[in-house]
Amino acid sequence: MALWPFDYLEPTSPEECFALMAEHGSEAKLLAGGTALMQFLKQGLARPRALINLKRLPGLGGIEVGPEGALRLGALATHRRIEDAPLVRERWPMLAEMLQLVASPRIRNMATIGGNLCHGDANEDPPPLLLALDASVRVISRVGERLLPVDGLFTDFYETALKPGELLAEVRVPPLPPRSGAVYLKFAPKSRQDFATVGAAAFVRLADAGRCVELRLGLAGVAPTPVRARKVEAALQGQLLSEPLVREAAALVEDEIDPVGDIRGSAGYKREMAKLFLRRAVAEALRRAGAAGPGPT
Template sequence: LVLGAMATHGGLARSQAVRAHAAALASTFAAVATVRIREQATLGGNLAHADPAQDPPVTLLALDGVAVARSRFGERRIPLDALFVDVFETSLEPGELLLRVELPPLPAGARATYQKFLPATRDDYATVSVAAVIARDASGVCTHARIALGGAATVPLRAREAERSLTGRRLDDAAIHEAAVLAAAATEPIDDLRGSADYKRAMAGVWTERALREVA
């Protein structure tokens, strides 16, 4: 699936191609702010803004997204976990424009979800957010695991230790809880008006567990 940088969040939320690839991705775009913003703000602007609490980067990370940028020197492919450097800072070079995001096919039977913890209003930034993608073989053993979190550090992040803990295992209560603990441990949140760092870390574990139970 290829997503153009100038596509709006609203357009992507309604796209049949996006829904066919991963309904959770369409739901993620639909969760951005308000209708007015979704119909004007673009995917490229969202990613270049590099706000760690934004919605789309989290699900795109879990879907193994790759950004493609172009300059007068040609095109450059940037895995999304290498695009974000710090709060409001990306690895885009001077003179580079973000063209598109490419998503590889999901493993057969994969399930995906996006969970957004909103203690205030629906159009607020998430205190923490979690995207999870899980695929299992015919015997129920996890063959593919992706967990990404937003609002949990200065950049959106992958919980790689948590992912590794799930691969090759059945997703029983113990496996899911262990992965949630590892995901929380991977976070480096900052104190702000949406909660203390300790509170966000705890919520990262809670919402990772909820996300995994939905797709297990």
């Protein structure tokens, strides 16, 4: 399955890259890990005149902790490098767990975290967890840079808030506070290699009294974009998270998702699974938060 011919551009500095992006505009596609882009090209979903390979750009592959304590993942860091990083395994273990559920080791060797987010696919695993963890992205362009919460990144079906000329440079994941827990649950009943029918992520932080003082929920596979379950969050905020309460609250997700029936399930089934796996994710995050204890201060 040969690709349609294109020009291949390999900028070695951000400035050069921005110049090429300006020159080629929408006729060029940015190439990072390429796992999603190549599939698009092969299926004829895109036929760009040029590919701009980002992999020769310096400084976009780091995995480190910033001065504010947040995890900083360079956009070109591959899933595999992130899941393998001792720093991630120790301090953001749910991130490593989630990444291990993405496709296969081979794809994770190639696919980058930045590419994953820019692809804007509502069925991918990383976005829900990054939503729940309140991650943000640093976006650079000729005119400077801006920080954008992941929560505002996804605008529509395969579309993001990135403007022409902007490049996603880094993903920032805040440090996990004491008495918090987070998890991503992937429901893919046909094969563990499959995309999720529904993916659900939860972040929960407890007050000393056991009440939930902070909670965010992210979902994959149930709307044109990855989404937060805000009504469910609101119903649980400040509450003691009992099983019946969580069950009742999870039902509220009904109004804020818009699943499409496809080969991974009907819309109705996805709604039911969204409720179920939100419920299970909250329970697991809660368990982890409780087990986490007061934590380091």
